[in-house]
Amino acid sequence: MHLYGTQTVNEKGHLAIGGVDVSELASQYGTPVMVYDTELFKKRANAFKKTFEDKGIKAQVAYASKAFSSIAIYQLAEQQGLSLDVVSGGELYTAVAAGFPRERIHFHGNNKSREEIIYAFEEKIGCMVVDNFLEIMLIKEIATERKQKMNVLIRVTPGVEAHTHDYITTGQEDSKFGFDLKNGQTDQAFNALHNHEYINFLGMHCHIGSQIFETDAFRFAAEVLMEKMVKWRETYQFICPVLNLGGGFGIRYTEEDQPLEPAVYVEEMAEVVKAMSEECEYPVPEIWIEPGRSLVGDAGTTIYSAGSTKEVPNVRTYVAVDGGMSDNIRPALYDAHYSSAAANRMNEPHDQQWTIAGKCCESGDKLVEKALLPNVETGDLIAIFCTGAYTYSMASNYNRLPRPAVVFAEKGQHQLVVRRETFEDLIKLDLPLQQLAKEIYE
Structure with missing residues (x-):
């Protein structure tokens, strides 16, 4: 099993990211939760910059923020001396809200x-x-x-x-x-x-x-x-x-x-x-x-909770998680492949083949087709690795599912940087039917 960045297996046999037990993060912030290893982000940023410096070439390394856009990630990029690519007025507005130096923004x-x-x-x-x-x-x-x-x-x-x-x-x-x-x-x-x-x-x-x-x-x-x-x-x-x-x-x-x-x-x-x-x-x-992806892609891991299972004899065995294509559209859109693990049972043999399915009302909502996991039980934590790029930024409220929380972790510390959406958030832009519409449709 390949681990990324600062990921380790702690004494409890749990996955830890940035020295933080993901079961603690799941307990505090709920699931699904996206966890970013900010130390890996910094390492990658500095590797790009240092190579240009060693070559004696003047350069700008700009974070392509469409991979993952938020106030906190923009501030982290600014702290590392990066420039910033934005592709919309909304991303520019976020950069302004983050206080990002305007002279280092490319539109x-x-x-x-x-x-x-x-x-x-x-x-x-x-x-x-x-x-x-x-x-x-x-x-x-x-x-x-x-x-x-x-x-x-x-x-x-x-x-x-x-x-x-x-x-x-x-x-x-x-x-x-x-x-x-x-x-x-x-x-x-x-x-x-x-x-x-x-x-x-x-x-x-x-x-x-x-x-x-x-x-x-x-x-x-x-x-x-x-x-x-x-x-x-x-x-x-x-x-x-x-x-x-x-x-x-x-x-x-x-x-x-x-x-x-x-x-x-x-x-x-x-x-x-x-x-x-x-x-x-x-x-x-x-x-x-x-x-973009090379800065945040493998720095991000999504933690889900396992729910129902279903065995189709001689075909496959499903385990459903509490997210899916609403928070990661890439498998359905690109046929993207991911690796996974039972985050609360890392030391157990991962020798059974499962299809990790999402909870969206779509047959194609499968996150990993041939995942090797232990005998999964309801409530287990399922980690899907390398979800830091083009997941949250492409997330939707399909089936009126709230988008997940996002957490940064480093050196045993963690911080909520995007709160989980609530049901109230889902309807905040909705307007009630007006009298004119009633007359038309009644």
């Missing part, structure tokens, strides 16, 4: 509204990552109206198809994101922005996909973007000060996954950029990267 998204762009100007954020021609028009218009400068990168699709799920592959030509590098769109975007009075054009951004285990695609993306930057210098005498190579660094969900250490991805990209800069006599650009 992404393929369909930013006028209101979101104005909000970004009002908060004087560090950079807008421009995704389409409508956005170019809006940013130029708003910047001129406000007589306010804005740093921009343009997102490009470099034609790289990373080895990942179709839904999370974003760097190939057929993508809803960015300007195509091959058909001239990138040059059009550059020409529309780089000499505008209120636009400070920084360079290019790309993101080739998620959960990537090899470096070849990152190296190729760095090469093609550097080639374009060199071409712009030759044609327009313009030198890009920034090259943003995105994120997508894989983590280990199951024994089959073989991710690289964070430093390896950075080293490979940095080598390409430095080598091409030297060969072309081009100033080494500041490199930005955007780890």
